[in-house]
Amino acid sequence: MLQSPTITPVKQIMSWEGGVDLVALTGAATAPNIIVHLARMVHTPQGSAPSGMVLYQPDPEAAPAVIGFVSHDSKVGGYFGPNIFADTPFEKAPVLSSVIEIESDFPRKVTSRVKVAEHLLEVEMFNFQEMTLIHRAPAAMPPFWQQGVEAIPERVTLKVNGEEVPLTLPPVGISGGHPVVWSPHGIYAR
Numbered sequence: 077m078l079q080s081p082t083i084t085p086v087k088q089i090m091s092w093e094g095g096v097d098l099v100a101l102t103g104a105a106t107a108p109n110i111i112v113h114l115a116r117m118v119h120t121p122q123g124s125a126p127s128g129m130v131l132y133q134p135d136p137e138a139a140p141a142v143i144g145f146v147s148h149d150s151k152v153g154g155y156f157g158p159n160i161f162a163d164t165p166f167e168k169a170p171v172l173s174s175v176i177e178i179e180s181d182f183p184r185k186v187t188s189r190v191k192v193a194e195h196l197l198e199v200e201m202f203n204f205q206e207m208t209l210i211h212r213a214p215a216a217m218p219p220f221w222q223q224g225v226e227a228i229p230e231r232v233t234l235k236v237n238g239e240e241v242p243l244t245l246p247p248v249g250i251s252g253g254h255p256v257v258w259s260p261h262g263i264y265a266r
Contacts, residue, residue: 084221086265088159093117094178095224095259096188098199098232099249102134102241109133109140110234110243111250112199114188115259116178118152120159125149126176129156129166130192132236146174146192160264163219183227186258196237201229201258212252214266222251224262232256 094116099108114128127147133140145166147153153171161167174192183204190197204227212222234241249255 084265086221088220088266089263090118090120090155090160091261091263092119092259093261094180095257095262096128096178096186096199096201097249097251097255097257097259098234099255100234100243100245102243103136105133105136105244107136108246108250108255109136110241112188112190112197112234113250114146114176114178114190116176118147120152120155122151122155123149125152126178127152127156128176128190129161129169130172130174130190130197132195132197134236142172142192142195144170144172144192146172146176146190148174148176160220160266161218162266164217180258180260182258182260186229194237196235198235200233200235201231201256203230204228204258205230207260210253210262215252218251218264220264220266222262222264224259226253226257226259226262228254228257 092115100110111131118127125148132142145153
């Protein structure tokens with residue numbers, strides 16, 4: 077079968093609306109020990125639900141306090157590891173029950189809250205740059221195509237159980253772009 081160079085076959089896909097991304101280091105961490113990667117609504121072949129991924133490792137020398145895919149629907153959350161994040165450290169991450177809320181007053185402020193286990197993680201982003209269209213090819217991390225719209229905030233805060241956590245931002249986030257973004261729409265495909 078002949079294929080146009082502009083056509084890329086895909087087998088797995090997910091899309092989202094209202095995405096919040098934060099990748100950060102705290103304290104003496106030498107690698108990111110905070111990931112809050114959420115969307116107001118995620119669409120997969122298994123259904124649609126507020127979903128995402130969380131890593132919260134307050135002590136970089138200890139096991140994470142929380143790690144896994146979070147979703148209002150376990151079928152949707154269970155799709156991510158073996159399909160979208162296959163061949164990454166997150167492939168076998170558990171699916172955790174959670175409550176996810178995302179509020180947008182773009183370009184002034186975007187807030188996300190995820191309640192997972194006994195932890196409430198709240199991300200607030202303030203004063204965004206203009207939105208940009210992104211198209212990223214697969215890499216070692218992440219191993220999937222990405223397309224979407226992103227905006228970078230001037231400032232971000234993280235509170236865990238009501239207490240603000242000082243953050244250091246790495247040069248690049250898990251998506252291969254800026255470590256803190258608001259993404260109103262996008263897709264991952266493999």
